[in-house]
Amino acid sequence: MKKHIVLLVLLSTTFGFAQTKLVFDKRFVQCEDKWVAFPADSTGSHILGFIYIDAQAGLTLEYEGSFTVEANGKYLLKKKERQDAMKVRLKPNNVLVALIPVEKLTELGLKTVPEWLKFYKENENTVERQYRWGYMYNAWGECEKALEFLNKAYLLNPKFSGLKVELAYSYNCLQNYSKAIELLMLALKEEPITAYIVKELIYAQAKNGDVQKAEDTFNHYLPMITDTTYKAENAYNILQGYFIKKDSKNFHRWLIASDLKSDKKLLPYVERMVANFKE
Incomplete structure (x- = not known):
């Protein structure tokens, strides 16, 4: 010992x-x-x-x-x-x-x-193995490395469950939001709707400057899923999107509609944006 x-x-x-x-x-x-x-x-x-x-x-x-x-x-x-x-x-x-x-x-x-x-290295060339390694590298913040494995998995089986959203996570991490949106829209058509897919789509749309689309996604899909894990995070990403665009009207409208001020974890970040708008 x-x-x-x-x-x-x-x-x-x-x-x-x-x-x-x-x-x-x-x-x-x-x-x-x-x-x-x-x-x-x-x-x-x-x-x-x-x-x-x-x-x-x-x-x-x-x-x-x-x-x-x-x-x-x-x-x-x-x-x-x-x-x-x-x-x-x-x-x-x-x-x-x-x-x-x-x-x-x-x-x-x-x-x-x-x-x-x-x-x-057994089963190294299977879609399951490539997906698992990509998933782990994404979790470690090594998104470019994750893509090496996830793209191999996609070539083996593009319809593998959860693969498109994991690829989208990598592309969001690397700021390739349009590619992430493309994959997530396919995922919504071909797979069961999950909170993870919706979260990544809202994030990609908001970061890509399509904040109204992100809000539409929020309003359309969230009532369809019972998992509310990312609800506050989704609302915050939309609010931040309006903040970045300096859209004061929609920023304050969404601030009230989303009730983000009631989230204690996000409140300091929300208040900082509100204060910057007043300056």
């Missing part, structure tokens, strides 16, 4: 020690299927591991041991004491790691792709 605690503490460390050729400029989510090194501890030792994605657990580090960089630049590996697998679940945070240079992997006695990784 003590060793595991020490390992987790070291993984959270962001300070460096030895001057090496390692460049600590990658976040965990940018290192799928890569060998990485963490910044050196006070003894000059770097934790070493392989980052991959477990379909159930998400980002995972397979801990391999540690290494030091000798004065001549050689990497000296210290294998982990236990021979069984040591896995650490990673949160997609801003801790920066370095990719191990390919030429150094041989020096460390490591294969570019570990043998065990094949077990996590």
Whole structure:
């Protein structure tokens, strides 16, 4: 147990020690299927591991041991004491790691792709797998990376349930609102109407400058669904749309109609917009 605690503490460390050729400029989510090194501890030792994605657990580090960089630049590996697998679940945070240079992997006695990784690549070319990976990358805010998987899924089966709205989420994230609207309109025709689809459509329309259309979508579709999770968020996005267009008349009309002032979480943002209109 003590060793595991020490390992987790070291993984959270962001300070460096030895001057090496390692460049600590990658976040965990940018290192799928890569060998990485963490910044050196006070003894000059770097934790070493392989980052991959477990379909159930998400980002995972397979801990391999540690290494030091000798004065001549050689990497000296210290294998982990236990021979069984040591896995650490990673949160997609801003801790920066370095990719191990390919030429150094041989020096460390490591294969570019570990043998065990094949077990996590089963069903790799299925629509379900591509969709799942895209969904995870969207959740981590890596929308451009998510599109790589979601577009592959779309080629395999464009009618896969939930795929169009997940693609639209990526495009909204990347500010390609017209493409998001195109996909969401198709989703509304071909799939059951969900709160998620409506939310993404209202967001895309409002950000695209079509605020009246966003309001029409709100009024038309929300009575059809029982899930009110995004209702306040939808109303806020419309209000913000009118604010950005400097449409004072519709801004204040919608402020009253949506009753956003009763939402305690959004109230500070709403009051800020109201105050800016008065200036």
